[in-house]
């Protein structure tokens with residue numbers, strides 16, 4: 621049943637000393653959800669297979685704009701956001717038909733995280749949603765041989781989260797056209813092949829990219845260095861090889877860099893690095909060699925440095941004192957030598973220290989046990 625809403629405005633006209641009441645009846649924008657959008661949503665709920673626990677209609681009124689998980693536009697009766705997160709845990713696999721969602725023409729956000737989705741029917745239908753800004757399909761069991769190519773051309777998309785599924789295939793350059801994208805997470809899937817982004821990139825706003833825990837191989841594309849807003853980059857747990865492209869760490873706004881558990885070689889950071897915002901640097905379990913690069917000394921906010929299990933060598937100098945925020949300094953499993961510098965004891969924030977399995981000489985300084 622549709623309802624009419626009444627907009628009431630009070631004006632106080634002080635010179636008359638009386639209040640004037642103006643009442644608007646508006647039959648347009650505030651009438652509750654549109655029939656076909658409501659029907660599409662009913663079909664979606666039905667397809668979830670609640671069986672006897674079917675929450676419709678007891679839980680849901682006819683006006684889908686009143687449903688807890690649904691949000692309509694303030695200026696039109698269209699559904700603009702759907703938050704179906706973790707609403708069908710521990711149930712059989714769900715295979716949602718995305719052409720039902722595509723009937724919600726003005727949809728801006730679709731959150732389907734954690735619903736035991738097994739696969740997608742008509743994934744290309746989403747590409748008719750010109751206003752879609754956020755798509756979250758994370759933490760499901762989606763098995764797809766490839767990501768629907770047209771998803772890389774969605775004009776409004778800002779957030780794309782496909783993490784923790786079983787997507788396969790090669791991303792190729794499908795994300796190259798997401799000119800509004802700010803956050804892309806494809807971590808924890810079965811993607812293979814080279815990292816995308818190796819052709820012309822049009823991701824000027826991307827600030828967070830997570831491709832961790834897949835089977836990407838080949839080198840880190842130098843085009844990543846052209847993303848001038850990239851702050852969080854997680855490529856850990858892949859099969860990446862080669863050296864870190866120097867563009868990635870040149871005058872870069874990187875804040876978090878996790879390249880752990882790959883087969884990267886060369887200097888642990890390019891010689892001309894300048895990563896002044898860097899706080900978290902995780903490079904463990906690679907084949908980096910050489911000493912700690914001097915350019916790292918410009919990363920004054922560094923909080924965590926994990927370079928365990930590499931082929932790094934040389935001595936640890938007292939220059940490390942510049943890292944006043946450093947809380948964890950993990951360099952076990954390398955070939956560092958010489959003495960452990962006394963100055964470490966003046967680093968107030970230091971809580972975790974791993975110097976094991978190296979070639980240090982002398983005694984472990986007693987002051988390390990002091991505070």
Ligand SMILES: *[C@@H]1O[C@H](CO)[C@@H](O)[C@H](O)[C@H]1NC(C)=O
Pocket residue numbers: 772773793794796797
């Ligand atoms: C990117 O967009 C351009 C222009 O809209 C189009 O010609 C091209 O095929 C798109 N690329 C991909 C990989 O879809």
Ligand SMILES: *[C@@H]1O[C@H](CO)[C@@H](O)[C@H](O)[C@H]1NC(C)=O
Pocket residue numbers: 783784807808830831832833852853854876
């Ligand atoms: C990237 O994804 C992995 C696995 O999904 C997660 O553990 C990690 O915290 C993510 N990294 C960032 C920087 O968000």
Ligand SMILES: *[C@@H]1O[C@H](CO)[C@@H](O)[C@H](O)[C@H]1NC(C)=O
Pocket residue numbers: 819820
């Ligand atoms: C990259 O863009 C330039 C100019 O925009 C174009 O000439 C070139 O063909 C593009 N390269 C690829 C591989 O798409």
Ligand SMILES: *[C@@H]1O[C@H](CO)[C@@H](O)[C@H](O)[C@H]1NC(C)=O
Pocket residue numbers: 832833856857878880881900902
């Ligand atoms: C960095 O990546 C490793 C390997 O995937 C992961 O275990 C670790 O949690 C990540 N570090 C952080 C701080 O997210």
Ligand SMILES: *[C@@H]1O[C@H](CO)[C@@H](O)[C@H](O)[C@H]1NC(C)=O
Pocket residue numbers: 857858859881
């Ligand atoms: C490192 O990566 C390999 C293969 O990608 C994986 O099997 C292993 O669990 C990872 N190790 C850690 C500590 O994350």
Ligand SMILES: *[C@@H]1O[C@H](CO)[C@@H](O)[C@H](O)[C@H]1NC(C)=O
Pocket residue numbers: 871872873894895896
């Ligand atoms: C390092 O980068 C910062 C900003 O990211 C910039 O202000 C500074 O000039 C750069 N330093 C050098 C030596 O290039």
